[in-house]
Amino acid sequence: MDITFLKRFITTSIGRKAVMAVSGLLLGGFMVVHLAENLLLFRGEAAYNGWVDLLLSNPVTPFLEVGLLFIFIAHIITGVWVRIEDFLNAPRGYEARKWQGGRTIGSATMLYTAAAILAYLAYHLLTFRFVDHSMGFYQMVTAAFRNPAFVTIYIAGSAALALHLSHGMQSAFQTLGLTHPKYTPFIKLGGLLTAVSMLGFALISVYFLLNIDLKTAEAGYQVTVIR
Amino acid sequence: MTSSKNFSITVRAWRQAGPREPGKMVSYGVKDVSPNMSFLEMLDVLNDELLKKGEPPIAFESDCREGICGCCGLVVNGDVHGPDEHSTVCQLHMRRFRDGDVVTVEPWRVKSFPVLKDLVVDRGALDRIIQAGGFVSINTGAAPDANSIPVEKDRAEEAMDAAACIGCGACVASCPNGAAMLFTGAKISQLALLPQGGPERARRALEMVAAMDKEGFGNCTNEYECEAVCPKDVKVANIARMNREFLLANLVSKR
Numbered sequence: 001m002d003i004t005f006l007k008r009f010i011t012t013s014i015g016r017k018a019v020m021a022v023s024g025l026l027l028g029g030f031m032v033v034h035l036a037e038n039l040l041l042f043r044g045e046a047a048y049n050g051w052v053d054l055l056l057s058n059p060v061t062p063f064l065e066v067g068l069l070f071i072f073i074a075h076i077i078t079g080v081w082v083r084i085e086d087f088l089n090a091p092r093g094y095e096a097r098k099w100q101g102g103r104t105i106g107s108a109t110m111l112y113t114a115a116a117i118l119a120y121l122a123y124h125l126l127t128f129r130f131v132d133h134s135m136g137f138y139q140m141v142t143a144a145f146r147n148p149a150f151v152t153i154y155i156a157g158s159a160a161l162a163l164h165l166s167h168g169m170q171s172a173f174q175t176l177g178l179t180h181p182k183y184t185p186f187i188k189l190g191g192l193l194t195a196v197s198m199l200g201f202a203l204i205s206v207y208f209l210l211n212i213d214l215k216t217a218e219a220g221y222q223v224t225v226i227r
Numbered sequence: 228m229t230s231s232k233n234f235s236i237t238v239r240a241w242r243q244a245g246p247r248e249p250g251k252m253v254s255y256g257v258k259d260v261s262p263n264m265s266f267l268e269m270l271d272v273l274n275d276e277l278l279k280k281g282e283p284p285i286a287f288e289s290d291c292r293e294g295i296c297g298c299c300g301l302v303v304n305g306d307v308h309g310p311d312e313h314s315t316v317c318q319l320h321m322r323r324f325r326d327g328d329v330v331t332v333e334p335w336r337v338k339s340f341p342v343l344k345d346l347v348v349d350r351g352a353l354d355r356i357i358q359a360g361g362f363v364s365i366n367t368g369a370a371p372d373a374n375s376i377p378v379e380k381d382r383a384e385e386a387m388d389a390a391a392c393i394g395c396g397a398c399v400a401s402c403p404n405g406a407a408m409l410f411t412g413a414k415i416s417q418l419a420l421l422p423q424g425g426p427e428r429a430r431r432a433l434e435m436v437a438a439m440d441k442e443g444f445g446n447c448t449n450e451y452e453c454e455a456v457c458p459k460d461v462k463v464a465n466i467a468r469m470n471r472e473f474l475l476a477n478l479v480s481k482r
Contacts, residue, residue: 005477013406013446014436014473082446086404089445091336095239095252096305100401102451108403110448171449177471179464 013085014175016078021172023075028169028194030068031161035200041208045138052137076118083111106167106195113164120157145208158202165195233259234326238273240285241333243342246349250342252331262322266309267292267299269321270332286345292317294458297393300400301346302333307401307456315395315458335400339407339442350396352442353410359438360431361414363423376422389416391459398453398461404445409453411439412469413461419472429476436473 009015037055040048055061099108106113127144135143144150169191173179178187235258243250257273264272267289274284290298294315301316303309309319324330332346340348378386390413398409415435418424424431447466454463 009477012436012473013408013440013444014470015477017446018470018474082448086406086445086448089338089405089443090403091338091400091405093336094302094305094333096331096333097302098305100307100452100455102453102455103403104450107448107450167449174449174463174467175447175470177467177469177474179467181464 010078016081017175019074020078020082021175023071023078024168025172026071027075028165028172030071031165031198032194035197038201038204041138041141041204045136048138048141049136076114079114104167106163106165107171109163110167113160116160117157117164120153120160123153124157142208145205148209151205151209154205155202158198158200161201162195162198165198166192169194231262231322233261234324236260236269236324236327237329238270239329239331240346241342242285242345244283244344246341246343250345252333254329260321260324262320264321265292265317266301266303266319266321267317286343286347288347289317294318295393297395300335300348300395300397302331302335302400304331307335307397308395308458313456313458313460315393318458335396337396337399337405339405339444340396340399348396350394352444353394353396353407355442356407356411356435356438357414360427360434361418363418363427365423378421382420386417386420389413389420389461389465392417392457392461393459395458397456397458399444401452401456402445402447403450403452404448406447406453407439407442407444408447408466408469409457409461409463411435412463412465412467415469415472416465419468428472429480432469432472432476433480436469 010019037051040051127150128140131140133140145154170184170188173184173187173191235256238255238257239252240255241250242253255273255277257269257276260269260272267287270285270287277284287301288298290296292299294317297315299315299317300308303316303319308314308316310323311319334342334346335348335350337348339352340350343349392410392413394410396407396410399405399407402408415432418431419428449463449466451463454461
């Protein structure tokens with residue numbers, strides 16, 4: 001059991017990026033599943049809470065959660081490592097420099113969207129994960145979505161995620177060497193669709209926010225937001 | 228060739244006396260610029276004027292001046308190799324400029340390419356990547372029969388597209404991270420695609436990537452600025468192929 005080759009692999013520019021790419025793809029996959037789960041909110045309280053109960057009653061779930069944490073940490077460590085090296089090696093001191101069209105808004109803002117997603121994740125865990133769940137998950141989530149401030153942060157988080165994935169998904173395939181003229185267009189399209197689908201999170205929150213607003217206007221009573 | 232009237236421009240060039248000297252941008256007026264001059268010929272004219280005045284000429288590199296050697300490389304008004312797409316700066320002509328223009332000329336500003344003098348940088352780092360494995364070790368002897376090793380036409384074309392890289396370093400100069408991935412990818416690809424490169428494929432990928440990392444180039448973040456400026460239109464698919472070669476080499480290599 002000699003791990004020298006692993007150490008050597010992770011310290012190379014391409015090995016490190018491969019870890020970043022694989023962890024990124026896994027996290028992207030998780031987000032798609034997570035979105036599918038959240039879409040159950042439209043099906044009502046019974047459907048949503050039923051799924052959450054099923055998930056939590058599965059003895060494998062805690063292990064998956066720890067696995068997800070490790071994937072996340074691997075993505076962050078390799079990402080930060082790559083960026084520190086890139087910062088140190090970047091061409092510097094051009095008086096005038098024009099980008100030639102290779103960069104996209106998504107690719108140029110990867111570091112910033114990453115920071116925004118991390119900050120959002122911390123907030124997300126503090127508001128949904130490490131709280132008292134006795135009121136029921138559906139009630140907890142929909143109550144939060146009736147709070148305009150929460151929904152604003154939630155939309156910003158979804159937008160950052162969409163922007164991050166708009167570059168990240170296709171970039172991961174390129175890093176892993178999985179490109180070919182016959183399927184790269186499909187990868188690029190798939191990556192873009194995954195990125196756009198992340199706005200689905202924002203849509204769900206807006207749906208619940210507007211819903212309650214309409215009801216408030218109709219009934220003319222004050223809604224208390226359950227925290 | 229139609230020639231319109233000659234004109235005057237101002238050149239703002241990076242002047243640096245030596246590798247450890249501080250540098251600065253210096254402005255020079257250039258009169259009587261013909262629109263038919265190449266950019267480098269315009270610099271020649273400016274240098275003649277400087278020599279007549281007893282001032283040191285602006286050092287810049289050039290050799291073939293027909294876009295195939297990879298010697299020249301300047302950042303003109305913020306464009307790597309000038310404003311023309313997929314072209315070297317020696318192929319840039321003064322008809323792209325107008326009377327009264329202020330033209331900024333800078334060297335590649337890459338950590339691994341230290342400035343030697345004015346606009347000349349040391350691109351030895353790229354040579355050292357080649358020395359690490361960008362070759363095939365074959366016994367010399369009588370020349371083998373032509374076509375004794377069959378190569379599929381499409382593969383030969385792909386290898387030639389990668390081999391079109393002239394090693395000018397524009398990919399590094401344009402990269403937001405100062406990465407040499409397009410260069411190294413092309414040099415690994417041109418051999419990986421051909422049967423002659425087969426026996427040393429894994430070792431080559433490992434050694435060349437290690438050499439690239441050692442030279443202090445940045446990491447690839449797949450922004451594809453390199454492909455956009457490459458004078459030989461070398462595609463980022465070559466970077467993907469390098470990644471593939473490197474990852475597979477790690478799986479099969481004994482190291």
